[in-house]
Amino acid sequence: MLTVTSVNVNGIRAAAKKGFSPWLAGSDADVVCLQEVRAEEEQIPLEVRKPEGWHTVFAPAAAKGRAGVALYTRREPERVQVGFGSAEFDASGRYLEADLPGVTVASLYLPSGEAGTEKQDEKYRFMEAFLPYLVGLKERAAADGREVVVCGDWNICHREADLKNWRTNRKSAGFLPEEREWLGRVYAEAGYVDVVRALHPDTEGPYSWWSYRGRAFDNDAGWRIDLQVATPGLADRAVKAWVERAETHPERWSDHAPVTVVYGLGAV
Amino acid sequence: MLTVTSVNVNGIRAAAKKGFSPWLAGSDADVVCLQEVRAEEEQIPLEVRKPEGWHTVFAPAAAKGRAGVALYTRREPERVQVGFGSAEFDASGRYLEADLPGVTVASLYLPSGEAGTEKQDEKYRFMEAFLPYLVGLKERAAADGREVVVCGDWNICHREADLKNWRTNRKSAGFLPEEREWLGRVYAEAGYVDVVRALHPDTEGPYSWWSYRGRAFDNDAGWRIDLQVATPGLADRAVKAWVERAETHPERWSDHAPVTVVYGLGAV
DNA sequence: CCTTCCAAG
DNA sequence: CTTGTAAGG
Numbered sequence: 001m002l003t004v005t006s007v008n009v010n011g012i013r014a015a016a017k018k019g020f021s022p023w024l025a026g027s028d029a030d031v032v033c034l035q036e037v038r039a040e041e042e043q044i045p046l047e048v049r050k051p052e053g054w055h056t057v058f059a060p061a062a063a064k065g066r067a068g069v070a071l072y073t074r075r076e077p078e079r080v081q082v083g084f085g086s087a088e089f090d091a092s093g094r095y096l097e098a099d100l101p102g103v104t105v106a107s108l109y110l111p112s113g114e115a116g117t118e119k120q121d122e123k124y125r126f127m128e129a130f131l132p133y134l135v136g137l138k139e140r141a142a143a144d145g146r147e148v149v150v151c152g153d154w155n156i157c158h159r160e161a162d163l164k165n166w167r168t169n170r171k172s173a174g175f176l177p178e179e180r181e182w183l184g185r186v187y188a189e190a191g192y193v194d195v196v197r198a199l200h201p202d203t204e205g206p207y208s209w210w211s212y213r214g215r216a217f218d219n220d221a222g223w224r225i226d227l228q229v230a231t232p233g234l235a236d237r238a239v240k241a242w243v244e245r246a247e248t249h250p251e252r253w254s255d256h257a258p259v260t261v262v263y264g265l266g267a268v
Numbered sequence: 269m270l271t272v273t274s275v276n277v278n279g280i281r282a283a284a285k286k287g288f289s290p291w292l293a294g295s296d297a298d299v300v301c302l303q304e305v306r307a308e309e310e311q312i313p314l315e316v317r318k319p320e321g322w323h324t325v326f327a328p329a330a331a332k333g334r335a336g337v338a339l340y341t342r343r344e345p346e347r348v349q350v351g352f353g354s355a356e357f358d359a360s361g362r363y364l365e366a367d368l369p370g371v372t373v374a375s376l377y378l379p380s381g382e383a384g385t386e387k388q389d390e391k392y393r394f395m396e397a398f399l400p401y402l403v404g405l406k407e408r409a410a411a412d413g414r415e416v417v418v419c420g421d422w423n424i425c426h427r428e429a430d431l432k433n434w435r436t437n438r439k440s441a442g443f444l445p446e447e448r449e450w451l452g453r454v455y456a457e458a459g460y461v462d463v464v465r466a467l468h469p470d471t472e473g474p475y476s477w478w479s480y481r482g483r484a485f486d487n488d489a490g491w492r493i494d495l496q497v498a499t500p501g502l503a504d505r506a507v508k509a510w511v512e513r514a515e516t517h518p519e520r521w522s523d524h525a526p527v528t529v530v531y532g533l534g535a536v
Numbered sequence: 537c538c539t540t541c542c543a544a545g
Numbered sequence: 546c547t548t549g550t551a552a553g554g
Contacts, residue, residue, distance in 0.1 A: 010545085011548045036545085038549060065549040066544075112545060119544090211545090212546040255545085255547075278554085279539045304554085306540060333540040334553075380554060387553090479554090480537040523538075523554085 002265040004105060005029040006151035006226055008209070008256035011038040012070075016048045018253035024051055029260060030074050031100070033107035033151040037068030037093070059083070059107075061093030068093035069107040069152070075100060084133040089126055097137075103234065103265065104141055108152030113173035120173060123155070127182050134190045138231055147234035149263075150192070153209075153256065154227045158183045158194065161204050162224040174225060186229060193235035195228040195261050196243075206243040209256045217252070226259045237264040270533040272373060273297040274419035274494055276477070276524035279306040280338075284316045286521035292319055297528060298342050299368070301375035301419040305336030305361070327351070327375075329361030336361035337375040337420070343368060352401040357394055365405075371502065371533065372409055376420030381441035388441055391423070395450050402458045406499055415502035417531075418460070421477075421524065422495045426451045426462065429472050430492040442493060454497060461503035463496040463529050464511075474511040477524045485520070488513075494527045505532040 009015040054072045059082040061067040077098035083090025097106040113123035141148045156179045160166040169175045207222025240262040277283040322340045327350040329335040345366035351358025365374040381391035424447045428434040437443045475490025508530040
């Protein structure tokens with residue numbers, strides 16, 4: 001069994017003050033992918049930076065207090081890679097990849113964008129550079145007999161079932177037609193699988209992010225933007241997937257909730 | 269009797285969340301002078317901006333979130349004046365004056381300075397402009413049969429007894445020779461009286477400010493920089509003066525403590 | 537160390 | 546609404 005959890009921590013230092021460590025201690029995951037760490041390694045409290053029993057690797061952004069991804073693994077990775085070969089994005093704390101026996105796991109934090117602004121252009125540039133990388137990653141992995149899962153905050157909802165207020169958000173970043181189409185190409189062209197949706201084809205959500213504004217969380221006005229996007233060989237072995245909403249995760253140490261998938265693989 | 273309290277609130281919005289209103293409700297003062305309000309009037313919660321039974325007047329700084337002084341009076345002032353006729357400082361939220369029957373009360377927030385920097389030059393420019401104003405204020409008040417008290421955060425200690433660590437602070441802003449000498453001129457040349465010191469000539473302190481850093485408050489490593497500086501006719505009528513340190517003011521909703529003087533005057 | 541600001545989300 | 550940063554104190 002390989003259990004993988006992905007969560008956008010919205011500032012690991014803030015999360016550390018609100019219960020990240022007890023949550024991690026209670027986690028059964030073999031791999032935890034973090035996004036929006038928003039800190040350099042030295043700024044992170046030691047018990048969070050190097051918790052007992054975990055190997056941790058961080059890819060902070062060059063800009064202080066921004067983005068930043070990390071991977072926590074129970075076994076030491078065979079190989080670690082920061083970025084995906086993009087001059088613009090490799091120092092932006094948005095992509096970190098590690099090889100474990102038979103599987104490559106990545107932590108991705110795709111830019112959130114803002115419709116009609118330069119931020120949205122940046123998001124599109126990231127998407128444009130990242131899709132070919134995903135294609136090549138899958139090809140190299142196949143040649144190597146490996147599987148791949150790219151976990152993280154993709155900041156895009158593919159379908160209406162992926163966000164509660166899809167009608168009012170058709171012109172919002174995260175649910176723009178161009179973004180939805182691009183995510184469709186990750187599945188149809190690059191051949192990856194949205195694992196949680198594959199296991200829960202007929203549910204609304206499960207959402208993984210609720211804005212701190214208004215009563216979004218209480219009203220479950222959420223978005224399913226935190227995904228595990230895997231090669232079909234791995235996705236086919238997914239046996240269970242869930243999002244830790246309030247019931248199981250009442251501390252709410254982030255505006256995102258952890259997304260966990262159990263894959264029927266030998267332990268890595 | 270006229271009871272006057274002066275306190276640097278270090279952000280009235282923060283103070284409001286930590287107990288300013290109950291403190292004010294329990295105050296016997298007729299006049300409360302505030303410094304470092306750090307807000308525009310509209311940003312202040314209504315119960316703090318216009319508390320039942322008080323007239324309030326604010327002099328915010330042009331720069332958002334900086335400085336700002338206020339006067340709370342039980343009777344409506346006969347006249348209010350923002351600034352002291354200085355092009356450089358009148359919009360800096362550092363001086364506010366009000367006439368009550370027979371007495372002029374001012375709230376002053378003198379720049380804190382920083383030794384060897386432009387901030388210190390600004391402090392000296394303020395001091396240079398303010399001393400002649402104090403002289404004129406006293407003369408006009410005398411011609412008018414009025415008394416004067418200038419309350420506030422003067423950001424200067426006059427004597428060694430005014431700060432616990434005077435030895436280590438001889439090169440620190442607030443206890444520089446030039447600053448001490450200037451405050452001496454407020455007393456000796458302009459003819460004002462440091463009311464709390466006059467009533468407590470032989471005590472260390474009483475301090476009114478303790479840095480939030482380290483254990484300054486617990487160690488009582490304080491500075492007596494919050495003063496009531498009055499004309500002799502008023503100072504002579506001071507019957508009681510105290511600083512509300514932890515015992516009487518345990519909430520600590522500011523890094524400064526309120527300084528109160530009771531003057532033996534008819535109620536204003 | 538604390539309180540504002542601002543940019544970002 | 547919350548996280549960081551930075552300046553100011």
